[in-house]
Amino acid sequence: MIILVVEDEPKIASFLQKGLEAEGYTVHVASDGEQGFELAQVNDYDLVVLDIMLPKRDGISLCRDLRADGSNVPVLMVTARDAVSQRVEGLDSGADDYLTKPFAFDELLARVRALLRRGGARRPPTLRAADLSLDTVTHEVRRGDRSIELTVLEYRLLHYLMRNQGRVLNRALIEEHVWGNTVDSFTNAVDVYISKLRKKIDRDSDARLIHTVRGIGYVLRE
DSSP: OEEEEEOSOHHHHHHHHHHHHHTTOEEEEESSHHHHHHHHHHSOOSEEEEESSOSSSOHHHHHHHHHHTTOOOOEEEEESOOOHHHHHHHHHTTOSEEEESSOOHHHHHHHHHHHHHHHGGGSOSEEEETTEEEETTTOOEEETTEEEOOOHHHHHHHHHHHHTTTOOEEHHHHIIIIITTSSOTTSOHHHHHHHHHHHHHTTTOSSOOEEEETTTEEEEOO
16 A cells, blocks of 8 residues: 655654554655645555645645546545634545544554545455456465565565556656665666566566566566
8 A cells, every 4th residue: 555645844754654654554755735746646546644734735725636636545634723614624625534633643543544445445456467466455466376475575566567557667766666765776676676576477477567668667568
């Protein structure tokens, strides 16, 4: 599951990112409303945790624009405002739930789980490409009748490729979505892990699914 956190307070953003990642979620962070909207437009998120008081574009406007743009991603609004009118405004803008600061992380986590369960009906739990399948709930990966064991990073890489099936992804995009800020951009980590993934996914199969696009990056397609 991939969660977008839109929060301009660095300490709060870091706290949420570390806490959610410790629970097994992949987390992207935006520090203002414009960046949050841009990320939400180009990435297929499972949930958005959205602060209301943001620079450049506030959370209410961002949420309204996401809904107007056709996005049905679940949105959890988080704000220091506790007036009823503010909660109503947030929900009317298209948010699915509302949490007031300060909050216990366990409560935020419970609301995240509840929204993800509801949002699960919006997309199939199993991703498929030809005879390759990836179960996003159990993390089971199969190629035909063959079960494939992947490391955490290999799974994240395959998940990202399959979520963007048919789309050519450059190395910078892959680094950002699979490794976040933990990989040195001067290393060849992407190429190394693509090679590892190919050996597991494409071996013993007549049809290769992971392709190199010279000078750009990689794409998963039939």
